[in-house]
Amino acid sequence: MQPDIPGPPEQAGRTLRETSPARAWTTRLVILGIVLSALNLRPAITSLGALLEEVRDGLGMSGSVAGLLTSVPPLCFAVFGVMAPRLARRFGPGAVVCAGMAAIATGLLIRPYAGGTVGFLAGSALALMGIAVSNVLMPVIVKRWFPDRVGSMTGLYSMALALGTSAAAAVTVPMTEALGGSWQYGLAAWAALAAAAVLPWIPLVRDRGAAPSGRSDRSGPSDRSDGRQRHARDEAPALRITRSRTAWALAVFFGLQATAAYITMGWMAQIFRDAGVAASTAGLLLAVTMVMGVPLAFVIPRLATRLPHQGPIALALGACGLAGYAGLYFAPAAGAWLWALLLGVSNCAFPLALTMVGMRARTGAGVAQLSAFAQSTGYLISIPGPLLVGVLYQHSGGWGLPIALMAALMIPQMAVGVLAGRNRTVEEEAAAR
Secondary structure (H helix, E strand, O other): OOOOOOOOOHHHHHHHHHHHHHHHHHHHHHHHHHHHHHHHHHHHHHHHHHHHHHHHHHHOHHHHHHHHHHHHHHHHHHHHHHOOOHHHHHHHHHHHHHHHHHHHHHHHHHHHHOHHHHHHHHHHHHHHHHOOOOHHHHHHHHHOOOOOOOHHHHHHHHHHHHHHHHHHHHHHHHHHHOOOOHHHHHHHOOHHHHHHHHHHHHHOOOOOOOOHHHOOOOOOHHHHHHHHHHHHHHHHOOOHHHHHHHHHHHHHHHHHHHHHHHHHHHHHHHHHHOOOOHHHHHHHHHHHHHHHHHHHHHHHHHHHHHHHOOOOHHHHHHHHHHHHHHHHHOOOOOOOOHHHHHHHOOHHHHHHHHHHHOOOOOOOOHHHHHHHHHHHHHHHOOOOHHHHHHHHHHHHHHOHHHHEEEHHHOOOOOOHHHHOOOOOHHHHHHHHH
């Protein structure tokens, strides 16, 4: 009987070489999935904003009903976003995002042909449900897979999100004309991009909790011990998140910036069209506003993670918003391109909010809770804004009152942005109260 002889060193080397490429491939797949998913988190909304007048005429909507339509996104984000952490714990974040992308593709495909306003709203709600859970889980996935690169990865997917937003605003009108002028075709075409985003997540559907940075569970004893410790931290008891003042400040900041963003996406093109700007140019102006987020969404998170206090960034973004609203009020057509640029800078409060979600919690579980709370509460806060703008527009016969409302909301957004930017975590605050 021969004694057991350990395998040669070359065998161990082959094992390491076999597992390392697998980890690298999985990490690249996660990055691809994050980017493609982010590209799909806004076209359902901005494509509709570019064609809102055609959709209103085709479905026979009043201004108030159109305002209700622009309020549907934050409502769905608030209602369905709460479910995301629980679904992620049960099925894994990759599986939930995969299902979310499938829901977006299905909703975008069926809503133009569902028949009537109710069917259009139902199809939109399905797509927005997929967006809602993905919104919440993007910071969670970044924190889990890239804990030492939160700023750069948040910047990457924020940049992709802004790119998808601006592309939908710029391309929808000419694409509709190229497809024969039917607004149904122009809206349904975006389902193809969402279908492509399903693919990278399919291999990750069975992943219930991959280690950060793509580390495999097939590792040595010390690595497995580290993995168990990380898992224990991620599965820590739920925080009493409502005890945290920072969580509330971040939720209100998120809600007010979302109010501004959805009013902009839903109504800005119409503001320019009513000022005498051509429909195609109005779509381009909306695209300029959205495309400003492409470079800034990458720069702002990286800058925010290097600062001890993110309040000055919130103040600078708010000042740009106030200047843009003043321009829309006094000279909407004359300085249209400048106002679009300023409002585009102001809308970059969104990547700032996402970055602060990742910074204001220590653990993956804390980020999941804070992300769900801030986004769901924030989107609830944002629901009345677009609807109120539609009502004010219809009953006042102009854009003076709606623009004054937008400017007034920017003041508290700047104030709570300063509070949310303080260097503290929700775990500390929840434990101290």
